[in-house]
Amino acid sequence: MRQLISRSRAAISQLIYKRILLALTILFCVGVGVAMANMSRLSSTLIESQALQNATLYAQAIKEARTLYSSDVVNPLNTAKAINFTHDYNPTKVTIPVPAAFLIEVGQNITNKNPEVSLRLYSDYPFPWRRGEGGARDDFERQAITYLTQNPTQKFFRREDYRGKPAFRYAEADILSSSCVNCHNTHPDSPKTDWKLGDVRGILEITQPLGTITQNTQSELKNLFLLLVGLSTLGVTGLTLSISRLRQNAKQLEQRVWERTAQLQETNVELVKEQEKSDRLLLNILPESIAAKLKDGQSSIADGFAEVTILFADIVGFTVLSSQISPEELLDFLNEIFSAFDCLTEKYGLEKIKTIGDAYMVVGGLPNPSTNHAESIAEMALDMQEELAKFNAKHHAGMNIRIGINTGPAIAGVIGTKKFIYDLWGDAVNTASRMESHGIAGAIQVTQSTYDILRNKYLFEYRGMIHIKGKGDMNTYLLAGRLVSAVSV
Structure with missing residues (x-):
């Protein structure tokens, strides 16, 4: 049975262990999947954020360059009337471009040198000579305007394919x-002459490729992902171990518990077994009900009985016999003899009180009245x-x-603290003892x-x-036998 339970527990433990490993593996895979999804989202966010930052810086630099060109080049030369400024700039003529044309020229030069990059200035109101390229050319530019x-x-931006x-x-x-404002309102070819300070004259657009940014960002995120996978693998491995x-x-521990449990079971x-021996020994000394009271913790046990019948018996001739045989034979x-008497006590439901030498004492009617x-x-x-x-x-x-x-009242109880004795006291007990000591060998004397x-149930002879x-004169009788029709015990 123990081996069966042990095998069952081992099987259950193995099953739990496998399920824990399966759960860890699933969690690891889910974690990797979530990490990959987050990496993808993070990659897109980082790319867009980096591109936006770059574009903002480029736009700021270009605007600062135009401002510097306007304040430090155009204005002094224009005031001195040392050179001609034109919107329709042509590098073959001895002129220099106005700031807006300067910005357009810079953008064209950048695009010519790097076709994937575009720097454009466009508007709903281009000058006549720029109508072909100065207006919106696609949905993004129209939506931006x-x-x-x-x-x-505000800023307007998004990711999309540019030139494939x-x-x-x-x-x-x-x-x-x-x-x-004054320049645009007074120029003879201006498409609009009511410009005000703060109006949106046009749109500055910067288009930059995402290949390099994407490659760098994904490379860094890949390294981070591999690091996370490595750490997760180490974590799962450590947890598994x-x-x-x-x-x-x-x-x-289970084995120790089993061994300890087995030891405790044996103990x-x-x-x-020892308790059973103790109980049997106690029942050999005391009535069962009295022994139960002692085990329940009662220290003082004494009961009075209104009527019991006490028997004293003494073997006549035993003293002479003791001088003729060995002590071992005498004890046997x-x-x-007393073992046979004990069987009779049990047969008739009586209570053996004690033996003293070759004397035997038994009582009926206690500890359970009858x-x-x-x-x-x-x-x-008999x-x-x-x-x-x-x-x-x-x-x-x-x-x-x-x-x-003799029949009469008596008190029964337990005396002693180490060697318990269940005994009787009272005048009826003393009288029964006198009936035996003043009796006739081979006869049963009763009061x-x-x-x-x-x-009415037995045959008697009047003695x-x-x-x-201690009692004086008493009438006594000798129990001679049974009346067959009357006795029923």
């Missing part, structure tokens, strides 16, 4: 300054004579027995009280009046 005209302080490659397109409003170690410790079995004879205690004692007394006769015939002995019986109970020490 519409949005930034309404929200001049992923790119980031960025646009911001080109707002008229005070020096530009820890679980395995804990499992081994659990097995060792409990021994304790039960006495044990054989109504036929006198009849039971009478039956036992059977005791028969048992002794069998003993004499077996061992060719000539021993006899003297029995005295008047016992005779009054049994006279007459005898003097009892």
